[in-house]
Amino acid sequence: MICPECKTDNIDGVDTCANCGQDLQSLDQPGSSKADHSRPAFMSERLAALPAQSPVRVQTLDPVGLAVRLMQNSDTDCVLVMSANQLAGIITPWDILHKVAGPTEDLNAVTCGQVMTADPVFLRDDDDVAVALNKMSVGGFRHIPLLQGGTPTAVVSIRDVFKHIAPHLV
Numbered sequence: 001m002i003c004p005e006c007k008t009d010n011i012d013g014v015d016t017c018a019n020c021g022q023d024l025q026s027l028d029q030p031g032s033s034k035a036d037h038s039r040p041a042f043m044s045e046r047l048a049a050l051p052a053q054s055p056v057r058v059q060t061l062d063p064v065g066l067a068v069r070l071m072q073n074s075d076t077d078c079v080l081v082m083s084a085n086q087l088a089g090i091i092t093p094w095d096i097l098h099k100v101a102g103p104t105e106d107l108n109a110v111t112c113g114q115v116m117t118a119d120p121v122f123l124r125d126d127d128d129v130a131v132a133l134n135k136m137s138v139g140g141f142r143h144i145p146l147l148q149g150g151t152p153t154a155v156v157s158i159r160d161v162f163k164h165i166a167p168h169l170v
Helices: 033-037 064-074 093-099 129-139 158-168
Strands: 057-059 079-083 086-091 143-148 151-157
Touching: 057 064, 064 079, 064 093, 079 151, 086 093, 086 143, 129 143, 129 158, 151 158
Parallel strands: 057 079
Antiparallel strands: 079 086, 143 151
16 A cells, blocks of 8 residues: 555555655545555455454453353354453453463463453454454464454354465465
């Protein structure tokens, strides 16, 4: 994505120019000529088109042991942590392994709020695949919650994104 201000070539999906800080979000909207013609059509498809998982949820005061059981029983790699009805964080196996797992740790004595990654990056159903791929790559994470009206509706994983783009790369 070329910055209209300084002409720097930026990665598609970035919010601001790496060189001058110019807001680039409006260039990544449907109808903008750069967003619609500079990348393959499958990268511009909306995240709503991907077969994402329904979100598995816990509350901040729930024990981590509950999050682990839900991940096991739901065959998912993440649990969204809610504070009432608002997304507060996300827990993945990485969080459990690096923050609480150990031979003497009681997973029911630690709350999800203590272990979660707070304020996770999220997207909307109408954001496109390129933005999700960029956010995951830059942020170094494998799951992005999708929110509609502040409520989580799905979780897109990097696996979901790869399954979507792989047939187009052969």
